[in-house]
Amino acid sequence: MKPPSFDYFDPTTLDEAVALLAQHGSDAKVLAGGQSLVPMLNLRLARPAVLVDLNWVAGLDYVRAENGHVAVGALARQRAVERAAEVRQRQPLLGEAIRLIGHPAVRNRGTVVGSLAHADPAAELPAVAVALGAELVVAGPSGRRVVAADDFFVSYLTVDxxxxxxxxxxxxxxxxxxxGWAIAEVARRFGDFAVAGVVATLTLDAQGSATDARIGLFGVADRPLRATAAERALLGQPPDDARIAAATEAVRAALVDAPTDVHASGAYxxxxxxxxxxRALSEARQRAQAAG
Amino acid sequence: MVQMAIPRGKWIGVRVKRVEDPRFLTGDARYLADLRLPRMVHAAFVRSPYGHARVRGIDVSAARQAPGVVAVLTHADVAALPPLLDPIPLEGLKKTPQRVLAGDKVRFAGEPVAVVIAEDRYLAEDAAELVQVDYEPLPAVTDAEAAMADGAPLLFEDLGSNVVYDQTYRFGDPDAAFRQADRVFKKRLHTNRFMASPMETRGCMGSYDPGLGELTFWSSTQMPHMLRFSLALFLGIPEQKVRVISPAVGGGFGQKMTLYPEEIAVAFLARHLRRPVKWVEDRRENLLAATHGKEQIIELEAAVSNDGTLLGLRSVCIGDGGGYSFNTASALVEPQAAALLMPGLYRVAHYETRVVAVVTNKAPVGAYRAVGWTAGHTARELLFDEIARELGLDPAAFREKNMLRADELPYTTCTGMVYDSGSYVESLQAALKAVDYDALRARQAELRQQGRYLGIGVSPYVEPTAWGSEIALQVGFPFPSHDNARVSVEPSGKVTVAVSTHSHGQGHETTLAQIAADTLGVDLADVTVLFGDTATAPWGMGTYASRTAVIGGGTVALAAQEVRQKILTIAGRLLEADPADLVLADGTVSVQGAPDRSKTIAEIAIASYFDNSVRAAGEDPTLTATRFYDPKATYSNGCIVVVAEVDAETGQVRLARVVSVEDCGTVLNPMIVDGQIHGAIAQGIGGALYEHLVYDDSGQLLTGTFMDYLLPTTTEVPPIQVEHLETPSPVTVGGIKGMGEGGLLASPAAVAGAVLDALAPFNPQVEALPLSPERVLRAIGKIAD
Known part of the structure; x- marks a missing residue:
């Protein structure tokens, strides 16, 4: 479990980092928290010729509340985001999702943005991004572009x-x-990648009818999924138990091809x-009603 | 015969803090990986990627030219080395020779095929990738029953079968018992393959001095002297010119009580290259190629009368031994042990068992804490739960009814084990009381009304310990087993204890010192315990099978007793008193009734070594003694109760409580006993719910990292409550019994029993472990294929 040799660069500015990527192209891998990349290097599953270490780039470790969203920089550690007041007040679902990642030692190093870029389909954060409609900011040689989370996740460990x-x-x-919001998952042990997981938000109007429903699924496909049919089943009515049951059935109907591995079958x-x-919808409903 | 008592002073039975811990906790302990020698080079093994394949050829030319490479060896280079074989002399047990590096065939994924030596481990691994092996993949067989079938792919063509042992033993009259039974209950259980995962993986380093013709070999081993004997034999070096040193060893659990091909290869290379060679196993290798454990397919039948009296048992125990009938104790190490302990602590006069050992295309199986017993015990206890449910009896009451009472001991089981003493019923009752059993049953009923599923698992056990010659024979592995200790009071009055048993986490530097300190009346801080170096330790077998408290403790007690007599003899002469009238305590010998007439141990030692006037002519001036001990068999016992809550929609299990009542006779250090129980139960929780070495049909290990091989962590192991009963053995020195394995022997049954008890309203059916969430849901029909 020793990695093959590679060249290592430690740029101190974003422009430098992007220039290095432009120079080395697909031979290069970006190192941030290293919680997925380093084990893959040691197992020789990843064999980049070049590592571009972002950790020396200043000004990327921020969590900011701005313009109706919470912005998280590329070097913000999961633990810092989990604990940030901006997150607790404006987007508690994000903090709660991070709490389910690994253990504190992992979250002290791991980054939120790194988890999104790595795109493990059983990870919590890609599903949170998809369900909430997060925007992802990409820097390249010709400047910046913004991608909708829905379009960003392509397939297993593959992103736009x-x-x-x-x-x-x-x-x-x-x-x-x-x-209201909720996250629910089955993992074999606390902190493991999920066998299956759900994030949900439910917005009610003054009469208690659902005006918005967002359901993200993880661990059940080659990428995080939005359960659109289930969401539609909830809109325009109070989300009573019958509606939630209908959403449940819609989700199951959409998952006929769920994957099988050593931890669980597709049927499970x-x-x-x-x-x-x-469960997530019931909890989200309760929170939404309490918030009303 | 009542054996010698150990004098009791300030130390035995006290929660003394472990004297070895400061160096482990501060990082000052030196493990194999910390050792460095000048000119040292590093080994990386090329391992088979196939479960079963013929090796048509190996091309090492590219690897030999890679940067930093010193040597690349294959079977052709080590063909003169003899193969590894198990040492068990049982009729009908076939031998499966294992080459140090695979020859014309590989039999499991991970089997060493070549070894690369380079200036550092990185370069060695780079070059290992360049070794070109021409494999012809063969059909693999990864299930023990499939391996027994006609036409199965054969691992050893010359044996004509994958079955290396198949014998039926009959005890009493089992046919009559089953004819008389009102009811016969059957259970099949395929116990999961899981493994010891010591924090420190395997590793070794060899250094050869050509001038002296001496090999010094460091290894993370449990048995330094046995390893020395083997290395001398394999390499043809005179045994007195081989020195084995085990540095700090971070856990063994049986995985390191064996001879591994990697050890022989590294020792060979150190001599061959005239340079120190080091190999530190990484976790991936450990999961692939260190011994696995616990996998059996057990068919069990019980003959029972309508009132719940157990009349007899029948079993078939099939051990899945993996690619070789390994040299720990052959592929019988699991099924033979399971079969012979199957009656457990119950009154079973009539029993028949068929013991089968099979080779398959998986990693070899060796000893792992409570080897064999875990699987057999789990099958029997889960069957007993089913019997109690069927007969409408409380599962604890059914057990108590059939359990041996204290007044029936000593008791010889139908398979020939002699239970010397114990507290079987008392341990069960104490464990039930600790969880407030009746109140828990009421709570269980109440929660079921709310759709919540709470369950209670009850697992009383007897544990063979003190692995000397007698118990080895009783549990089915006839092999002589004994040890030595040398106790010395040095001229300054300080005490050196050198033992042949080995500590790899158990705290022997503390417990063995407690025994010496009490016998010699000195402070614990004045005693140092040495072990793990064949140059300084007396000869012995090492540590495995819960043998050190009894055997190591016994040897120390016997040797210290002899030294105590020498001290009293010298003191009698110095004080002009009869040794029988002397009192030895707190580092001082004084005359009974006249405490001012006294000498310190240091004064007595100085006199003994340097004052010829206190000795008779020809008397040994040194205060030292070496004694061996090969104890009679002794059996510990206890009871584990687990309370679990099951989510019947997701299949997830939450453990609410774990209680262990332990009776290991004389308790040397309750804190260390607690630690053994905590660790063993954590491993049992892993085995019942999480840990599973899964292979696909071609023999690929699918759980090759700790991402997929799931060890329980602090979030999965609840607080464990331990209570102690103390029934000293009448047959061992000091009444000591061993106790290292009971937690892993009995806790999987308690955990699985609790889960299935919780789901009793669904009539759960389980034929395999671990109880993953999916298996739980399938057991109650919530999902189907």
């Missing part, structure tokens, strides 16, 4: 990022008024995703 581009910021919309994932959707 060119070899010379860098994900520099994630913008999570703040929770709207009268909105499909079953339990339904259970978790029901």
């Amino acid at each position: 990022l060119a070899p010379d581009e860098l994900l520099v910021e994630a913008r999570f919309p703040a929770l709207p008024a009268r909105t 994932r499909r079953h339990v995703a339904g259970v978790l959707v029901g």
Whole structure:
């Protein structure tokens, strides 16, 4: 478990980092928290010729509340984001999702943006980004572009990022008024990648009808999924138990191809995703009603 | 015969803090990986990527030319070395020779095929990738029953079968017992393959002095003297010119009580290259190629009368031994141990068992804490839960009814084990009381009304310990087993204890010092315990099978007793008193009734070594004694109760409580006993719920990292409550019994039993472990194929 040899660069500015990526292209890998990349290097599953270490670039470790969203910089550690007042007040779902990642030692190093760029389909944060409609800011040789989370995640460990581009910021919309939220997952042990997981938000109007419903699924496909049919089943009505049951069935209907691995079969994932959707929606409903 | 008592002073039985811990806790302990020698080079093994394949050829030319490479060796280079074989002399047990580096065939993924030596480990791994092995993949067999079938792919063609042992033993009249039974209950259980995961993986380093013809070999081993004997034999070096040193060893659990091909290869290379060679196993290698454990397929039948009296048992225990019937104790190490302890602490006069050992295309199976016993105990206890449910009996009451009472001990089981003493019923009752069993049953009923599923698992156990010659025979592995200690009071009055047993986390530097300190009446801080170096330790077998408290403790007590007599003899002459009238305590010998007539141990020692006037002519001036001990068999016991809550929608399990009542006879240090129980139960929780070495049909290990091989962590292991009962053994020195394994022997049954008890309203059916969330849901029919 020793990595093959590689060249190491430690740029101190973002422009330098992007220039290095432009120079080395797909031979290069970006190192931030290293919680996925370093084990993959040691197992020789990743064999980049070049590592571009972002950790010396100044000004990327921020968490900011601005323009109706929470902006998280590329070097903000998960632990810092989890604890940030901006997150607790404006987007508590994000903080709660981070709490389910690994253990504090992992979160002290791991970054929110790194988890998004790595795009493990069983990770919490990509599903949070998709469900909330996060915007992802990408820097490249020709400047910056903003990608919707929905378009960013392509498939297993694959995202809409060119070899010379860098994900520099994630913008999570703040929770709207009268909105409840929840995250529920089954992991084999606390902190493991989920066997199946659900994030949900539910926004109610003054009469208690759902005006917005967002459901993100993780661990059940090759990328985080938005459960759109289930969301539609909830809109325009009070989210009573029958509506939630309908959403549950819609989720199960959409997951006929859920993957099988050593931890669970597709059949289990499909079953339990339904259970978790029901639980997450009930909890979100409770929070939404309390917030109203 | 009541054995010698150990004098009791300030230390035995006290929660003394472990004297070895400061160096472990501050990082000052030196493990194998910390050792460095001038000109040292590093080994990386090339391992088979196939579960079963013929090796048609190996091209090492590119690897030999890679940067920093010193040597690349294959089977052709080490063909003169003899193969590894198990040492068990049992009729009908077939031998499966294992080459140090695979020859024409590989039999499990991870088997060493070549070894690369380079200036550092990085370069060695780079070059290992360049070794070109021409494999012809063969059909693999990864299930023990499939391996027994006609036409199964054969691992050893010359044996004509994958079955290396298949014998049926009958005790009493089992056919009559089953004819008389009102009911016969059956259970099949495929226990999961899991493994010891010591924090420190394997590793070794060899250094050869060509001038002296001496090999010094450091290894993370549990058995330094046995390793020395083997290395001398394999390499043809005279045994007195081999020195084995085990530095700080970070856990063994049985995985390091064996001879590994990697050890022989590294020792060979150190001599061959005339340079120190070091190999530190990484975790991936440990999961792939260190011994696995615990996997059996057990079919069990119980003959029972309507009132719940157990009349007899029948079992078939099939051990899945992996690619070789390994040299720990052969592929029988699991099924033979399971079969012979199957009656447990219950009254079973009639029993038949078929013991089968099979080779398959998986890593070899060796000893792992409570080897064999975990699987057999788990199968029997889960069957007993099912019997109690079927008969409408409380599962604890059913057990108590069939359990041996104190007044029935000593008791010879139908398989020939002699239970010397114990507190079986008392331990069960104490454990039930600790959890307030009746109140828990009421709470269980109440919660079920709310759709919540709480369960209670009850697992009383007897644990063979003190692995000397007698118990080895009783538990089915006839192999002589004994040890030595040398106790010396030095001229300054300080005490050196050198033992052949080995400590790899158990705290022997503390417990063995407690025994010496009490026998010699000195302060614990004045005693140092040496072990783990064949140049300084007396000869012995090392540490495994819960043997050190009894055997190591016994040897220290016997040797210290002899030294105590020497001290009293010298003191009698110095004080002009009869040794029988002397009192030895607090580092001083004084005359009974006249405490001002006294000499310190240091004064007595100085006199003994340097004052010829206190000795008779020809008397030994040194205050030292070496004694061996090969104890009679002794058996510990206890009871584990687990309370679990199960989410019947997701299949997830939460452990609410774990209580362990332990009776290991004379308790040397309750804190260390607690630690053994905590660790063993954590491993049992892993085995019941999380840990599983999964292979695909071609023999690929699918759980090759700690991402997928799931050890329980602090978030999965609840607080563990330990209570002590103390029934001293009537047959061992000091009444000591061993106790290292009971927690892993009995806790998987308690955990799985609690889960299945919680789900009793669904009539759960389980034939395999671990109880993953999916297996839980399938057991109650919530998902189906």
